[in-house]
Amino acid sequence: MVAHTLERPSQNRTSQSTKVLDVVIIGSGFAGLCMGIRLKQAGIHSFLILEKGNGIGGTWRDNDYPGAACDVQSHLYSYSFAPKSDWSRLFGPQKEILNYMNDCVDKFGLRPHILLNQEVDGAFFDERTGTWEIAVADGEKFRARALVGGTGGLSRPVLPDIPGIEVFRGAKFHSARWDHSFDLSGKTVAVIGTGASAIQIVPAIAPKVGRLELFQRTAPWILPKPDAAIGGSVRGIFRFLPPLRWLFRKAIYWLNELGVIAFAINPKLMKIFEKFAKGFIVKSVKDPALQAKLTPNYTIGCKRILLSNDYYPALNRENVHLVTEGIREIKKDSILTKDGKEHKVDAIVFATGFQAAEAVSPFEIRGKNGQLLSDAWKEAAEAYLGTTIAGFPNFFMIVGPNTGLGHSSMILMIESQAQYTLQCIRSLLKKDIKYLDVRKEIQDKYNSEIQERLGRSVWLTGGCVSWYNTSSGRNTTLWPGFTFEFKAKTFFLRPSDYEFVRMDGKKEKIGLGSRVSMALNAALG
Ligand code: N01
Numbered sequence: 407m408v409a410h411t412l413e414r415p416s417q418n419r420t421s422q423s424t425k426v427l428d429v430v431i432i433g434s435g436f437a438g439l440c441m442g443i444r445l446k447q448a449g450i451h452s453f454l455i456l457e458k459g460n461g462i463g464g465t466w467r468d469n470d471y472p473g474a475a476c477d478v479q480s481h482l483y484s485y486s487f488a489p490k491s492d493w494s495r496l497f498g499p500q501k502e503i504l505n506y507m508n509d510c511v512d513k514f515g516l517r518p519h520i521l522l523n524q525e526v527d528g529a530f531f532d533e534r535t536g537t538w539e540i541a542v543a544d545g546e547k548f549r550a551r552a553l554v555g556g557t558g559g560l561s562r563p564v565l566p567d568i569p570g571i572e573v574f575r576g577a578k579f580h581s582a583r584w585d586h587s588f589d590l591s592g593k594t595v596a597v598i599g600t601g602a603s604a605i606q607i608v609p610a611i612a613p614k615v616g617r618l619e620l621f622q623r624t625a626p627w628i629l630p631k632p633d634a635a636i637g638g639s640v641r642g643i644f645r646f647l648p649p650l651r652w653l654f655r656k657a658i659y660w661l662n663e664l665g666v667i668a669f670a671i672n673p674k675l676m677k678i679f680e681k682f683a684k685g686f687i688v689k690s691v692k693d694p695a696l697q698a699k700l701t702p703n704y705t706i707g708c709k710r711i712l713l714s715n716d717y718y719p720a721l722n723r724e725n726v727h728l729v730t731e732g733i734r735e736i737k738k739d740s741i742l743t744k745d746g747k748e749h750k751v752d753a754i755v756f757a758t759g760f761q762a763a764e765a766v767s768p769f770e771i772r773g774k775n776g777q778l779l780s781d782a783w784k785e786a787a788e789a790y791l792g793t794t795i796a797g798f799p800n801f802f803m804i805v806g807p808n809t810g811l812g813h814s815s816m817i818l819m820i821e822s823q824a825q826y827t828l829q830c831i832r833s834l835l836k837k838d839i840k841y842l843d844v845r846k847e848i849q850d851k852y853n854s855e856i857q858e859r860l861g862r863s864v865w866l867t868g869g870c871v872s873w874y875n876t877s878s879g880r881n882t883t884l885w886p887g888f889t890f891e892f893k894a895k896t897f898f899l900r901p902s903d904y905e906f907v908r909m910d911g912k913k914e915k916i917g918l919g920s921r922v923s924m925a926l927n928a929a930l931g
Contacts, residue, residue: 423547428835429453430540430550432526432768435464436817437804438556439507440485440824443514448828450835453550455516456542458525462511464558466504469603471584471755473610474500477602477631477713481651482658482815485510491644491651497633497713528770529553531799536840536907538800552831555803557768559810559883560760566598570736577753581607582760592616593752596741598733600626602712604757608726609716618726619749621733621741624870625699627683627706631713663888665813669707670886673864680706690718699730708868710812759873773798774843787882790849790903791896793823799841799907800834802827808856809892810874810883812865818889826896833899833906839914842904859886 428450431438434457445453461467476483480498484490488510494502511517525543532539538553563580565571571578579585581603594617597604604620605628612618644651668675683706691697700721720726731743741749767779774797782797789795792809793802804823811819833839860866860881865874874883885892906914 423545424539425454425546425548427452427454427548427550429552429554429831430538430548431455431554431556432529432540433457433464433556433558433561434459434462434511434520435466435556435558435561436485436507437558437820437824438464438554439510439516440817440820441554441556441804441827442516442519443485443487443510444824444828445831446514446516446519448832450831453519454548455520455556456524456526456540456548457520457522460522462520462522463504463507464556465560465582466500466507468561468582470500470504470586471581471603471607471610473606473608474603475606476500476503478662478815479658481655482662483817485817486655486821488513489648489651489655491648492641493636495633495635497631526769528772529801530772530776531774531801531841533774533799533841536800536909551834552800552802552827554827555768555771555801556805559805561768562761563756564758564761565756566733566758568598568733568736573738574736574754575738576751579755581755581757588753590615590753594619594750596621596749596751596754597757598741598754599757599759600624601757601759602710603759605712605714605717607755607757609714609720612720612723612726616725618723619729619741619751620721620726621729621743622699623732624704624709625702626709626712627680627702628686628712628714628717629679629683630686631715633713633715659814659818662814663890666888668864669812670859670863673705673707673862673867676705676707676864676868679711687718690722692722696721696728699728702870704870705864705868707812707864708870709872709874771798771801773801786876786878786880788849788853790844790852791823791826791892792819792885793826793896794830794844794849794904796844796846796849799843802830807882808853808860809885811889812874812884814889819885819892822889822893822896826899829899830904833901837906837914838909840907840909840911842906844904848903856886857881860884 429445431441431453434455438455442453442455459467476497479496480493484506490506527541527543529538529540537549537551540548540553563582565580577585577588590611591614593615595611595615596619597608598621600622608620684701687697687700691700721728729743729749731745733741734744735742739750741751767783771779777797779798782795787807789803789806792806795801804820809819809823830842833842863886865881865884875881908914
């Protein structure tokens, strides 16, 4: 909250109200915090994290709906450099994850670098000075040598395009904007959607509501969640014997990593999981008609595989009704389905997901020659290593295009990207480079390679419609390989992938000596 203590001396101010920094990070989720921690550890202290909400945590602050928990094991879904010995469960609940993030903020001294309630309106690259100007909704301005976007892939909730949605008079809210003031005890509640959020919400609210109408458009594939409480003795062992905790994390890592073989290399292997998942439906659901409605008609893995032990049992409850007829219209106190039936409800929960794959820049971003990122991404969002975008120098995205995972912890990808970005920022600051801009041909080659690999994956061959892909069928969200492969690719900055422009406007020549010295300088600081 004390930006003035982080500013450069006043002669560096570009105007009365513009704060000048080395780095501005947007977003305080796992990505933004990781970048901040890495900068601090590298001795770069002139940075701010601008957060539009009134607290840190990103998706883990917003998604506080009943039953919210992680579907990746917490010992892996946490920073490798900030292990936590006392996770209460194998799959931590939302509050515990948010507390962990707050603990990290304090432990690494990030609090003074975070400015809350700062919604970024736009960012503009000034080619003359090689800096980004960042404008915040309240009129404040920041200028920085480097801009890091940590706004996340799942931060823009989507309300469905259903006629009449605006006329509904009861309570209505998105799963990521849960209205905790609404008491759903005894009420008739509609949940629209059956994705990762809905399957956590339904079992959590079913015992409280009078009646729950669950509107399913496409059945998800669900596997049992291998979850359990972690007892005090195990937590004690992890605390006093850190190598065992490390081994536990590694075991989870490699187990998850094996999934890539079925998702991206040989999708035929998915049949094994499919058989198991079908058996899980039969075992968990009593009514054969309900079993049929819950059995998906696409290959498992094409959409995100969900994990739950209590979703199917919740559907066996007398007060829970699965509606699969399709929604025609929302009226002032009901939902009308395509079979003409009117479902009277007091409230509607939209568990309808996020805008992820479509090429949307998180706010107005203008790169070289005033080019808009949304124009550069007109066809599809793409970047080099999910991080840098040709024509947008000194801009780094964490959780950028094609860095999502269907099989493991996003934090692995975030750490790789933050490490890579740090190398780029070091190059800028240490060698006093005006800007670095990824070469378009390098970005194109990289993307055609990953698109070719994705073409063979279950995400594009599994016969489903999913948020992983754009409406034209291009996957812009997922990384098609092992996480260690991504880590290797981002381990060293390859200077030849970039155009380096010096402060005098001349291009830095990247000969062998220069490459080696830049790579060493970037990697070692
Ligand atoms: O969203 P989703 P989510 N009429 O897009 C349906 C992460 N996450 O919030 O399948 C009727 O998966 C839509 O139907 P269909 C995780 O990465 C993580 O649940 O498109 N239905 C679908 O059923 C996850 O993948 C955790 O036919 C409509 C649902 O809404 C991502 O967030 C926990 C509709 C949307 O499902 C998103 O999950 C929770 C319409 N007009 C979430 N429009 C962890 O534990 C949409 N739907 C880490």
